[in-house]
Amino acid sequence: MFRRVAAAAAVLAFGVAAGPDPSAATYQQIDNCRGAVEGLLQQLDLGGKQVTLIESVPRRRLTIGNGDDRIVGYQAGARLSGCTGWVRVEMDQFCRVRQSYTQGDCLVDGLPAYD
Numbered sequence: 001m002f003r004r005v006a007a008a009a010a011v012l013a014f015g016v017a018a019g020p021d022p023s024a025a026t027y028q029q030i031d032n033c034r035g036a037v038e039g040l041l042q043q044l045d046l047g048g049k050q051v052t053l054i055e056s057v058p059r060r061r062l063t064i065g066n067g068d069d070r071i072v073g074y075q076a077g078a079r080l081s082g083c084t085g086w087v088r089v090e091m092d093q094f095c096r097v098r099q100s101y102t103q104g105d106c107l108v109d110g111l112p113a114y115d
Helices: 002-018 022-043
Strands: 051-063 068-080 086-092 097-103
Touching: 022 051, 022 068, 022 086, 022 097
Parallel strands: none
Antiparallel strands: 051 068, 068 086, 086 097
């Protein structure tokens, strides 16, 4: 009995140590999407404002009952110097930009503005 428990513990420990960490993969993808956000911001005329912060979070589709918790895209926000709003960038799960807009008092030529 002890051998079976020890063997099962060894297999579980190996699987945990060798298997990919899903949260690490999620954060890695967010870092990859950062490049898409930075690329978009470089294409925009920011009117001399500097990017001071970029934050990204995954958007998930939650299906209650069957445990399906899938990332369906990413939402990023960029703070610019001289304004208190955000430049928002919505992307799909492959970091392709779906839409971008501004919120608050940040106005950027070429982007719609919402409050």
